[in-house]
Amino acid sequence: MKKKILLPTDFSKSAWNSLKYASELYKNEEVDFYLLNAFTVQNYSIENMMVPEPGEKYFEASKSNSELGLQKLLKRIELLNVPVNHTYFTKSVYNTPLEAVKSFVEDKDIDLVLVSNKGETDSIDVLIGSNSIDFMEKVRNCPVFMVPSEVNFKEPNEIVFPTSFKTHYKRKELKHLYEIARITNAPIRILHVSSEQKLSEEQIEKKTLLEECFDGLTYSFHFLESTDVQTGLNLFTQSRNSGMIAFINKKHSFFGSIFSKPMVKDLGYNAKVPVLALHDLRN
Template sequence: MRRKILLPTDFSRNAWDAIAYAVDLFKNEACDFFILNVYDYTGFALDNINVPQAHNEYSKTVQEKSMKGLERILQQLSFRDEGSDHNYYTISKQDSLLSAIKEVVELKDIDLVIMGTKGDTDALNVSFGSNTVLIMEKIRNCPVMAIPPDTLYADPTEIVFPTSYKTHYKKRELGYLIDIAKLTNAPIRILHVETSKELNETQLNYKQLLEEYFADLEHSFHTLDKNDIGAAIELFVQSRNSGMIAFINKKHTFFGSIFSQPLVKELGTHSKIPVLALHDFRN
């Protein structure tokens, strides 16, 4: 079965790096890649009595720029992606980034969104940056992977999966984490940031479930005694030179409650390694 992957772009270098990362990550997989450019000219105004005509001309120019940019990406991909079972489709839309991604995810039954964390602030396009965090939070029916600037693809040395052991994960919610671990032969490192001395019975049960889910993969359990979850993850990742972070955004619990706090901004816009945001499909 072919994977369907959405690649938003604002034609910045970071957006191209994210596209290249996605293509290399799935180089041996059958994939349909949908490359999306969103443009917006709602703030456009002219001191001219013939505004409608001027606006229409400007609209056409903006749309043409978007289409030409997408054509250039297809040309670049044709030079570097020979021999792979990959199909590429381009989508140009006047819309907000979030709205456009939501629509395409639904219409095309997208499996995964991969996007950069920085972008141009050109008036015709949408800067990624804080929008990446918004997408990671709001797109809840498929995973979102954020690729930091200057990231060249390499199989991840390991994937760090932080957890509190306080919530019941379903195996299907971990599907893309398991897929990527198998695809890249990357071990999974389950990281518990300890805020109390011992796990209670419920936590022990959820830890056992993770053991079952990851049974066919190389994995290990780790604990750090630290009150600051973000600092603990950063310390763990840096000390081990980890290659990816994956977490589940569950509303009202652990990570789900910190999307308004600095940690997710660090993960979404300042991380030096790719971040995979999985979601609790029940919310």
């Protein structure tokens, strides 16, 4: 079955870079890519419920610019010599980027959202860049894969997966991590950062469950003593020059506090490697 990947775009260099990254990462897979541009209209505010009517001058001008941008993007993609197993579709929509993505994920049953961590002017705080943090946090029914704007594709030497061993892991939640590890032959480095030296019985059970989920892949366990998960993760990935990070952005309980907004922001803004945000499907 074809994979469906959503590529939100604001026509920036960074958005183009993430598109190329996606094409290379999934070069041997059958994929439908959806290029989504969310546009707004001058003198109107979505937040204030001021909605322009189709046919109004400003609305039609903004819509036309959006559609023209998407057509130019398609022509640029043709020059890329993309794999024949990749198909590209476009969608222009009046909405905020976050709401546009959430609606499109639901409507099209999207498998993965792939986005850059910088945006329109390639300064970090605008449009897609700041929205990538919101995507990782608030798009709960689909994994979000964030590619730093300066990163060109290369197969990761390893994928770091930080965990508390307190999650009831499910194969379907880890499916995209499993698949990326499989198609890139990257080993998974399972990292436990804690001030506790020993695992509890429950954590040992969850560790065994994780081993079953990663059956067929190369993986190893690593333990760091630290009270701060964020610091431990940074030290581990930097010292090993790790090529990718994946984590379960779990609401409530352990990762609700550890991978909370500050952690997601840190990964989103400061990560030097791609980050895959998975979700606990029970949340």
